[in-house]
Amino acid sequence: MTFRCLKKIAILLLILSLTGCWDRLEIENRIFVLAVAIDKVAKKEGKILYELTIQVAEPKALSGKSPPTDIKPVWNVSVTGYSIFDCMRSMATEVARIPFYEHLQVIVISEELAKEGIAAPMDLFLRDHELRRKTNLVVAPGQAKDVLDINHKLIPVPGVYLSMLTQESVNKTSKMPQNSTVDTFSVNFRANRNTLLTKVEPREDHVIMQGGAILNKDKFAGWLNSNEVRSYQWVIGTVRAGNYLTVNDKENQVFTTFEVKNMRSIIKPHIRNGDPYFTIRIIVEGNIGEDSILPNSTPGDLRKIEQMLNQNIRHDADTVIQKLQKEIGLDIFGFGEQLRRHKYAYWKQHEQDWENLFRTVDVNVEVETSIRRIGHVK
Numbered sequence: 001m002t003f004r005c006l007k008k009i010a011i012l013l014l015i016l017s018l019t020g021c022w023d024r025l026e027i028e029n030r031i032f033v034l035a036v037a038i039d040k041v042a043k044k045e046g047k048i049l050y051e052l053t054i055q056v057a058e059p060k061a062l063s064g065k066s067p068p069t070d071i072k073p074v075w076n077v078s079v080t081g082y083s084i085f086d087c088m089r090s091m092a093t094e095v096a097r098i099p100f101y102e103h104l105q106v107i108v109i110s111e112e113l114a115k116e117g118i119a120a121p122m123d124l125f126l127r128d129h130e131l132r133r134k135t136n137l138v139v140a141p142g143q144a145k146d147v148l149d150i151n152h153k154l155i156p157v158p159g160v161y162l163s164m165l166t167q168e169s170v171n172k173t174s175k176m177p178q179n180s181t182v183d184t185f186s187v188n189f190r191a192n193r194n195t196l197l198t199k200v201e202p203r204e205d206h207v208i209m210q211g212g213a214i215l216n217k218d219k220f221a222g223w224l225n226s227n228e229v230r231s232y233q234w235v236i237g238t239v240r241a242g243n244y245l246t247v248n249d250k251e252n253q254v255f256t257t258f259e260v261k262n263m264r265s266i267i268k269p270h271i272r273n274g275d276p277y278f279t280i281r282i283i284v285e286g287n288i289g290e291d292s293i294l295p296n297s298t299p300g301d302l303r304k305i306e307q308m309l310n311q312n313i314r315h316d317a318d319t320v321i322q323k324l325q326k327e328i329g330l331d332i333f334g335f336g337e338q339l340r341r342h343k344y345a346y347w348k349q350h351e352q353d354w355e356n357l358f359r360t361v362d363v364n365v366e367v368e369t370s371i372r373r374i375g376h377v378k
Contacts, residue, residue, distance in 0.1 A: 002057045028078040032057045033099045034074065035106050037144035038121050040113040041080055048116055050086035053101060053145040055077040055159050064182035075147050092217030101128060104161035105115065106136040107182065108200065114213065114220035119189060120220075125185055132227045136166050138198045139220070141215035174233050174243040175210045175226035189218055192333045194230065196348055199223060214332060222328045224320070225286040229299045231316035234282055235333050235365075237265030244289060256305050258287035261372065271336045271346055277362040278335055282313060287373040302371050309369040316363045331358045 005178040031090035032142060035055040042049050055074050058338040077094045081087040090098060107125065109118050127130050140147050148158050155161040167174050210226035224232065232240045243260045262286040270277050288305075325331060336354045339347040 002105075012041060024045070027153050029315050031095055031099055031283040032103050033101050034103060034157060035108070035126070035141075035148050036104060036125075037108040037148050038084070038111075038113060039110045039144050040116060044082075047082050048113075048120075049080055050084060050087055050113075050121060051078055051080045051145070052084060052091075053148060054091065055148045055157075056099065056155065057103075060217060061131050074158065076145070078145060084121050088124070089371065101125075101131050106137050106138060106166070107161040108144040108147045108162075109137070109139050109197075111141050111213070112221055113144070113216065114139055117218045118185070118215070119352070121183065122182070122185065125171060125182060126241070131182065133181065133186070135181055135182045136163060136198070137185055138162075138166075138200045140200050140201075140202070141223075147200055147207060150202050151205050152218065153205055161207075162200070162207065169209055171240065173210075173228040173240060174239045176229055177212050178233065178238045178240070182325075185215070185218075189308075192217065192310060193334075194221075194330050195331050196224070196229070199240060216326060216330055221330055224323075227316070228320045228323065231320035232332070234263075234317050235265060235267075235280060235283070235321065237263065239263050239284075245309065245312065247312050248303065255291065256288060257290040258286050258305070258309055258369075258371070260284060260286045266333065267333070268340050269335070270291075271343055274348065276339060276343070276357065278298065278338070278362060278367045281366055282317065282365065282367045284309070284313065284367070284369045285368075285372055288371060291374075303375065306369045306371055310367040311370070313367045314365050317367075323363075325361075329355060329359050331355070334335050335361070335363075 031052045034057055037055075038050055038054040039051040039053070041051045053076055055076050057074055077091065079090040079094060081090055088099070109121070109123075113121065122137075122206050125135075138147075147162070150158050150161075152158065152161050155164065164206060166176075166180070171177055176198045177196045180196075185195050185197065193213040193216065196212045198209060199213050201208045204349045210229070212224045212232075214221045214224065230239070230243075239260055241261050244257055245260070246255055246257045247273070248255045263286075266281040266283075268279050268281075270279065291305075308374060321333070331354070334357065336347070336351075339354075340351075347354075
């Protein structure tokens, strides 16, 4: 056989090997899941009965062409089962096509289920290769499936709306956790750490996405309101540029809005007389975004504003630390992790008793605020 014949056979075999994939699934046989809600229905025979709700997209209604007016853009389907895997298999009795989770935008967990623990219902999603680790994970005070039933006037797909709202809110405000994702929960849970997830409350045509749900490993332990979440972020140093803080001079009845441009927090652990204590240094830089002081303000006026900002941030940080120590008793700031990194011998000796030690540990907060620009009024 000549070299030319061998070459032709090799090319033919290569072409045949590229004609298809043994496990391919035609797109018309898929149905895209945009959002998932998980509720606890009841306990049966000592086991939790889950209600899984998936929100699937209707391609015809979401296409660029003018869709029929009687077709809704999404469809919510609910099934119950003793496991999420069982629920997903039950979907075959409701949905004629195979659910595809690669475009999943958000997973909503109900407070009642979170009290039982979310590790078990989340296990399948953490193992599933289709799920993106950056998928948003949020907690609802009531039923999780109600969050998927909203009827937004501008964005008709609740799953997409929730995802967009999460991104915009994180960029524009510090009143919700920065990293409320499947990946964040997974990393913290496997490292035996606590997590703060975003709180979401449904209304008829929108949702309120502010505040946070505290998880003790994987179990719900309490809520933080929106201001407390911002205070928490002052402590750990995750307040993003663009966020703002308003301070008031009650004596002179003037206010100032301070826009954050840069900030960081330095948490240092110390050991004194055999007991741990922490110092937190919060350094903030920013500009005057809005104020009611006179245009010819002096450097002394600016220093006074900086002092008020220092007092406000320090008060907020102290308040949220006290709440976590006295009311909830959980370390979500990473103080224990700082001890492990910098005072390992002490940490190794007291690791098992850290939750009790955290309740009484001394924390000293120092704040240094700098106004870089005051702007110009035309």
